[in-house]
């Protein structure tokens with residue numbers, strides 16, 4: 693599965709002369725699909741949050757979860773329940789970015805994932821397909837007092853400290 697062309701990044705629009713710049717309107721970096729998904733502003737926070745959870749599922753360092761998985765999830769992870777749980781998270785990350793024009797935020801994303809998970813878990817077949825791996829989305833008890841000011845701690849999995 694390859695995800696592409698879901699958003700008119702300035703890099704693309706510049707190529708067909710619809711915009712005069714191929715720079716990101718937020719940070720001036722070259723505006724690519726990857727940039728919008730995992731590198732810029734809130735999308736970077738969202739990616740780091742997701743990446744920390746994928747790393748917890750695969751028992752690796754988040755550093756080893758490549759951001760290219762969001763565009764080209766060409767990995768194979770055993771067992772298949774674990775593989776499907778990671779695919780589910782990546783698909784929802786992309787889904788969240790594709791939803792309309794509203795402003796993205798880490799808190800909005802966490803809420804989006806909670807609601808999606810609740811819907812998925814109430815379907816028995818989906819639950820079997822991914823086992824209980826999605827429980828990694830459960831916030832650790834230390835997060836019950838989570839505030840936006842504490843978001844700088846989201847980069848590392850708190851349950852490992």
Ligand SMILES: [Zn+2]
Nearest residue numbers: 716718719732
């Ligand atoms: Zn940017």
